[in-house]
Amino acid sequence: MQSSREADSTGQIILGATPIGNPADASARLIEWLETADLVAAEDTRRLHKLTGSLGIRVSGRIFSYHEHNELSRTAELIEQVRSGATLLMVSDAGMPAVSDPGYRLVQAAIEARVRVTAIPGPSAVLTALALSGLPTDRFSFEGFLPRKAGERKGKLQQMAGEQRTMIFFEAPHRLEAMLAALVESFGPERKAAVARELTKTFEEVLRGSLQELHEWAASSEVRGEIAVVVGGSHGIVRSAEEQVAAVLELAEGGMRLKDAVAVVAESSQASKRELYEAVLAARAGS
Structure with a gap:
């Protein structure tokens, strides 16, 4: 067993939750560490500069790009610098790193290297969509993105058809109609759900209804923005x-x-x- 208070280095890794849409949601701690951390690992450095520009601050430390295509090669380098005493702030494009975003491998490597890891809590598209959905919040599961291929997506949904917890998914706007059609087929047209788009932004919208109603809306609309889909759990036996x-x-x-x-x-x-x-x-x- 290993305690997070036990570390072999004076450096540390901080996972910083960034705004999911509105820059004003940035916490005071996030702003402080953006300005003072020795190293900042960002999923997209352009998004990082856009955020700091909106906040009227500048990053004084060295900036690294850290995304799904270079995680494996860059993790060891970052861990070594932290072991040498550096403070590393890890930020993704939006929300908490490591949750459907880069960061998981970094945390794993830090634990193995006995490097301290902590977090700056903050905005979360998962929890925001769940809270606004009007669906049960006492038990829920985050499922991320469903497979893009129809057969794989159908198989995944069939495994989840009996899930009694509220489920939260992410989806790209151009694939939303196909996703909702698959949900209707696997979960039934009357299952309650919500589609949340552009959360915390100017054109935030949450649509609530049955899966059938939401599918009809998506099929007849030009859907834009970042999407979270919340689906109510099964209340009984799932039958063919x-x-x-x-x-x-x-x-x-x-x-x-x-x-x-x-x-x-x-x-x-x-x-x-x-x-x-x-x-x-x-x-x-x-x-």
Whole structure:
């Protein structure tokens, strides 16, 4: 076991949470360390200069680019400088480093090298979207970006169909419509969700409704900005379309009215009552 208070060097690594949209959300501690850290590792140095320009400050330390394409090669160099006594501030483009952003490998390497790691908490697109979604916040999971390929995305969502916690995803605007279509197919059209875009920015917007409603909006709109999608968890048994029809017919054969049976199964499986009712009628007609 290793304590974060135990370190073999006088240097330290600070993970600095940066604004997710509004520069005014930068904390006083972030500003202080941007101005005074010996080294600043930035996911995008241009974004860093834009942020410091907006804040009216300048970085006095040496700036390094640190992103997914050079993490492996640059980590050892940065760790060595910290072991020699330097203070390194790590910032990503927005939010907390290491959360769907570069930084995880740096933290791992620092722990192995017995280098102190601490954090400046601050803005988070994950928590902001969750709080604004209106969906349950007591238990949730962050899922990041879904696979781009349709088959891989479908397989991933099928594994998550029974997840009872609220789920938070990131998605690019040009892929949002396809993502929501996949969510409808895997989770059912009635599952509650929210799409949050441009959080903390001038044109911030949060749309709340069923997955079907959100998909129809995305299909008919020119979606822009950075996107977070929040999806409510499953409230019951997840069944395939064939299982849903069979469950309705079983209840109906037991004496329950057909519409009542459809309502019961639709609620437990997050299915559309209308579509399930039509599927049951079609099954009866074909038998």
